[in-house]
Amino acid sequence: MSAAIDDDLWSAVGDPTRRRMLDLLLSDGGGTATTLSERLPVTRQAVAKHLGVLDRVGLVHAMPAGRERRYEVDEAQLARAVAQLTAVGTTWDARLQRIKRIAERIQRGTADRETGPDQP
Amino acid sequence: MSAAIDDDLWSAVGDPTRRRMLDLLLSDGGGTATTLSERLPVTRQAVAKHLGVLDRVGLVHAMPAGRERRYEVDEAQLARAVAQLTAVGTTWDARLQRIKRIAERIQRGTADRETGPDQP
DNA sequence: TTGAAGCGCAACCGATGGTTGCACTTCGAA
DNA sequence: TTCGAAGTGCAACCATCGGTTGCGCTTCAA
Numbered sequence: 001m002s003a004a005i006d007d008d009l010w011s012a013v014g015d016p017t018r019r020r021m022l023d024l025l026l027s028d029g030g031g032t033a034t035t036l037s038e039r040l041p042v043t044r045q046a047v048a049k050h051l052g053v054l055d056r057v058g059l060v061h062a063m064p065a066g067r068e069r070r071y072e073v074d075e076a077q078l079a080r081a082v083a084q085l086t087a088v089g090t091t092w093d094a095r096l097q098r099i100k101r102i103a104e105r106i107q108r109g110t111a112d113r114e115t116g117p118d119q120p
Numbered sequence: 121m122s123a124a125i126d127d128d129l130w131s132a133v134g135d136p137t138r139r140r141m142l143d144l145l146l147s148d149g150g151g152t153a154t155t156l157s158e159r160l161p162v163t164r165q166a167v168a169k170h171l172g173v174l175d176r177v178g179l180v181h182a183m184p185a186g187r188e189r190r191y192e193v194d195e196a197q198l199a200r201a202v203a204q205l206t207a208v209g210t211t212w213d214a215r216l217q218r219i220k221r222i223a224e225r226i227q228r229g230t231a232d233r234e235t236g237p238d239q240p
Numbered sequence: 241t242t243g244a245a246g247c248g249c250a251a252c253c254g255a256t257g258g259t260t261g262c263a264c265t266t267c268g269a270a
Numbered sequence: 271t272t273c274g275a276a277g278t279g280c281a282a283c284c285a286t287c288g289g290t291t292g293c294g295c296t297t298c299a300a
Contacts, residue, residue: 007136010134010136011134011136014130014131014134014135015134016127016130016131019208022212026212026215026216026219027215029219075216075219075220078212078216079213079216081212082209082212082213082216085205085206085208085209086205086206086209088139088205089202089205089206089209092142092146092198092201092202093199093202095146095147096146096195096198096199096202099146099149099195100195
């Protein structure tokens, strides 16, 4: 029961281009599909699709202004995504350390059955 | 310069099915395509493809034994992936906190130009 | 008023996650 | 020894997705 993950949020952040877009939006304090595409190796349409994905999961919000359509990062939602990343990381970390401990104990000679690695 | 990410490793871990597979392999201490597919909502062939991806990036290793083909997690490589997850998380966390500080400073009245959020 | 800047929609292409179907090894029990 | 079942791999097929090009629409400014 460790991976109760919001797959939509994760996969939105899973794409490398979308991660770079979030980086740019954070450091520039917002941007449009056109300005982002100028700083990325993809076309404006590709950026627009990604912005649609990020908007759909709530990681960014669109603010229409005249003929422009400016996007800004939703800080709360991004914080949620960050929390999920670190949660999965710490879960795996804990399991890896537990495995390490068991391996050490076995190698030290105390090799009584430690074959049930599901009940800490 | 914050996101120097090994995209292969990340995207291997980005797929939700592959994350669940890693979870199962960790808690069970290894498994085959067949045993994994019994505990996942996908077919054995889909699992086999995912295992191929995970093997290609070094997150798991195959150990043929008779007619079985057992897979085990490479702990060192998974630790690398975990490190990348938390690295991206902490980067975004730092930026979000910086934005928060700036917003607070502006709202407190010290509204001299804080519009260049790229040089800490 | 006219041209360009910005955007959205649609069609198309390659990679990928998923499926079904089939042939091949390998083990164990008649 | 043989034969069936378990386990695997390969191939074809489909839907989705990231990406592209092309076109038409609005909006601003010279």
